Amino acid sequence: MPLMDSTTCTSIRNGNSIAFWKQQWIEAGLVLEDFLTSNLDDDERDAPVSQLILPSGEWNWELLNGKLPDEILPLIAGTDIPKADMGNDKTIWGLESDGRFRLKSAYKLAVEELYEVVGNNWKKLWKWKGPCRINTSFGWPSMRSCLQTKKEHA
Known part of the structure; x- marks a missing residue:
């Protein structure tokens, strides 16, 4: 380890x-x-x-x-x-x-x-005023480096 x-x-x-x-x-x-x-x-x-x-x-x-x-x-x-x-x-x-x-x-x-978090990215994500669906589908997964690409999705 x-x-x-x-x-x-x-x-x-x-x-x-x-x-x-x-x-x-x-x-x-x-x-x-x-x-x-x-x-x-x-x-x-x-x-x-x-x-x-x-x-x-x-x-x-x-x-x-x-x-x-x-x-x-x-x-x-x-x-x-x-x-x-x-x-x-x-x-x-x-x-x-x-x-x-x-x-x-x-x-x-x-x-x-x-979660090597740099700067205030998490704070920005919490305060984001955009649609909730975009935030949960894109925002949070991108912060955790787990966005599915087209290749992984297929």
Whole structure:
């Protein structure tokens, strides 16, 4: 589900179940694999976030050197470093500040995706003074992009 993928991300805790390069863990919609500036072998590509942490508890910048553009590195640096005692990683809802899924924000997202309404077109349609038959046969369907063409009608 691409729409859901763009609105969820992973809350990093111990970093054991999050693929560093393949999953959204810095922010919703950001997958580090999309920004690679050099090739990775299969083991590197599947590495969990926890494998890029030094025993001292800091990011292993040496492993990242030359693999990502400079503008991405501060995003990683600004992320909480995973720790073994923080529990398991979990998926969070990116449309709420607390990360909890709420039907209200999911509904709003779905409506925005389905009916990309621009400007005041809906208001104009409600206020239109023309014949009702034209409005219901043409106006409303055109706003929802579901007018039947001659080809579809046949």
